Amino acid sequence: MQRLGMPVSDDTILRQLKRDAVVAQRNSELRVVGIDDWSWRRATSYGTIMVDLERRSVVDILDDRSVESAAKWLRDRPSIEAVSRDRCGLYAQATREGAPQAQQVADRFHLVQNLRSAIEEQMSHSGRATGRAILPENANVDAAAHRRRARLAHRQSRQEIFDMLHALRQDGLSYSEIAGRTGYGRRSVTK
Numbered sequence: 001m002q003r004l005g006m007p008v009s010d011d012t013i014l015r016q017l018k019r020d021a022v023v024a025q026r027n028s029e030l031r032v033v034g035i036d037d038w039s040w041r042r043a044t045s046y047g048t049i050m051v052d053l054e055r056r057s058v059v060d061i062l063d064d065r066s067v068e069s070a071a072k073w074l075r076d077r078p079s080i081e082a083v084s085r086d087r088c089g090l091y092a093q094a095t096r097e098g099a100p101q102a103q104q105v106a107d108r109f110h111l112v113q114n115l116r117s118a119i120e121e122q123m124s125h126s127g128r129a130t131g132r133a134i135l136p137e138n139a140n141v142d143a144a145a146h147r148r149r150a151r152l153a154h155r156q157s158r159q160e161i162f163d164m165l166h167a168l169r170q171d172g173l174s175y176s177e178i179a180g181r182t183g184y185g186r187r188s189v190t191k
Contacts, residue, residue, distance in 0.1 A: 017058050029079040030059065034107060035091050037065045048073075053084060067094045074098025086110050165189055 034051040048062035048070055062069050067090055074080060075098040083099060084107045085091040095104050106114070161184075168178045179186040 014061065018061055030077050031079060032082045032084070033059070033074075033077075033080050033102075034084040035070065035095075036086055036107070037088070037091075065090065067097065070094035071098030074102070 030052055032053040034053045036049055036051075037046045038049050039045070040047050046065040048065050049058060050060040050062070050073065051057065052059045060073065062073060070091060071094040074083070074095060077099070078101070080099045080102045082103045082105060083091075083095045084105050085095065086107060087110050092104060095102055165178060165182065165184070168181070169175075173181070175186055175190045178184075179189045182189070
């Protein structure tokens with residue numbers, strides 16, 4: 001991984017996050033926290049990241065993904081009023097145990113994911129999955145005709161450009177001169 005164009009190891013990034021988290025934790029009381037898991041090693045070991053959503057900064061990184069450690073962390077911070085989390089039941093349980101006063105909300109990613117699933121389900125019920133057209137037949141015909149006309153116009157335009165470039169070359173101009181006159185790149189003119 002690179003940071004500011006310089007190579008940086010994963011361990012260095014974690015150390016920096018933890019250092020920043022300690023400073024952020026000392027400076028303020030937490031009210032709105034985001035909690036999520038992340039992978040230390042792909043699909044083998046996971047940790048938990050705690051984020052102060054008001055200040056948009058990492059507050060802590062826990063070494064595991066367990067109800068006990070997350071609940072203990074939340075219990076140590078009674079000022080927490082809201083916890084944003086994914087749909088995982090593990091963090092719901094941890095919040096109920098560690099911060100029962102906090103309101104639990106879904107994070108933005110999972111709200112959008114839920115919306116996408118609902119739209120897909122609705123689309124399948126509306127006939128898309130059964131092969132029936134959602135738009136009326138005349139709208140499909142109009143769209144196909146429009147696409148055909150647009151393709152033909154594009155093809156004609158490219159042919160006109162080709163003919164013009166070819167004529168300039170026939171007049172004895174070099175590729176660089178043609179590129180300078182037309183504004184096309186030299187490579188494009190050459191091709």
